[in-house]
Amino acid sequence: MAQFVNEPGFAAFHPAPTDLDFQGKGSMTTFSTPDGGNASGYLIKASVPTDKWLFVYQEWWGLNDHIKHQADVFYDDLGGKVNVIALDMYDGKVTSNPQEAGQLMQGVKEERLENIVAGARLMAGSGAKIANVGWCFGGSWSLKSALLNGQQNLGSVIYYGMPVRDIEKLKTLNSDVLGLFATEQYISEAVIKEFAANMETAGKKLTYKIFPAVHGFSNPSNPRYDEAASKEAYGLAITYLKEKFGV
Template identity: 30%
Template sequence: MGTRISFTRPDGQSAEGYLASAAKANAPGVVVIQEWWGLQDQIKGICDRFALSGYDALAPDLYAGTVIPYHDSKAAGAEMNSLNFLEATDQIVRGAAQFLLKGSPKVAICGFCMGGAVAVLGAIRVPEFSAAISFYGLPPEEAAKVADVKVPMQAHFANEDDFVTPEKADAFEAAMKAAGKPLEAYRYDASHAFMNEQRTVHDRNCSELGWGRVRDFLTKNLG
C-alpha cells in the first residue's frame, strides 16, 4: 500500500522511510517509530493501517536499511545501542514530521518498544508534533525529563513486561502528574510487544483495544 521515500533532515542530509498515504488530501499525519528490530514489514503494516484510518503515516528508517530477524535479540540490542537517540530524534524523526506537515495540518508521533522511547523524546524535542503515543517504551530519565514534555501524551503499558516494568510505568505516570502534563495511560494484561501480530506475544483483544484508544486520542488532538 505504501512506498519507500526519501526526505530531508533539518541539517540538509537525506533520510529514508516508508510512507502510506490516506485516501484524502490534507489528512493529519502520524510519524511511526520502529521497534528495535528495524523498519520491518510489521511496522509498515502499522503505517498502512493508519492510512486506512485516514492518516498519512511515515515510518522513518532509523537503522538505514538494517532489519533484524525476530529471533536475534542480541543483534537487535546491539543495533539499538549503536543508535544516537537524540540525533535520530532531532534529525530523522523531526525531518519526517516536517515532511508530513507539507500536506498535513497537524502531526503526531506513535512509537513501539524502542520507538515508544523515541516518541517520548519527540514529545520533548520536536516542536512540530501536536501529540505523542508510546507503546511500552520509555527513555532513561537522564535523557528525558517529563517536565519538558510539550504535547498531550498517551501511553500503553503491559502488566507482564520485563523491559518497561509496571514499576517504571508507575514512575512515569507519577512524574507526568506531578509536572501537570496531560497524559492518558493504559495498562493491559499482556506481554511486552502485544501489538505486534507477527510475534507469539501478540494479544488480539488488547491490540484492538489499544487501536481504538489511539484513534480516539488522535481524533481529539489532530482533528
C-alpha cells in the same frame, strides 16, 4: 531501552517475529536531514492535501513489513485524511534476530535519531501538525518525537516504551500522552508510576493502562501476540489519534 540489552532474559521478551505477507499502500521516500545526510520512511499520503501527519516508530527490529502494515492500518482507520510515515530509524538496517536487534539499538546514535525526526518534520513543513505512535524502542521515540516537534506536536501514543524521565523536558510537551504498557520487569509498574508522577509534576496529562500481557503483545508477528489485549489497546490508540486529528 538500550540499557537493558545486555541483561539476562531481555532478549527473551523479544522472540523473532514471524514472516508477514505484505503488499503496502505506500512507498519508501527519502528526505534530507539537518546533519547533512538523508533519511527514509514508508509514506502513505493523505487522499487530499493536508498538514496532518502521523509519525510511526519502529520496534527494535528496524522498519520491517509489520511496521509498514501498521502504518497502513492507521492510515485506513484515520479515513485516509492524515499523511502517515513510518520512519526508518536504523537507516536501512532490519533484522529478525534478537541479538542483532539489540546490537542495532545499542549502536545507533541519539544525535542521528534526532536528526531523522527533524528531517521528517522539515519534510512535513512548518505548518504540519504531528502526532506520534511507536512500540518498544519506537514507543520511547514516540515520546521523544513529541518533545522534539515542539509546538507542532499534537500527541503521543507509547506502546511499552521506556518513558522520558526528565521532568524539565516533560514540561515542554505540547500535548498529553497515552501509554499502553505491558506487565513486565523492565518497563515495570514502578517505572510507569514514576512516569505518571513526573508527568503530574510537569503539569502534563498522562492516560495509561498496564495490560496483563507480555512486552510486544500488540505485534501480530510476535509469537506471544495477545489478540484481546491488542484489540483493546488499538481501540484506545485510534480513538486518541482521531480526537487529535479531528477526523
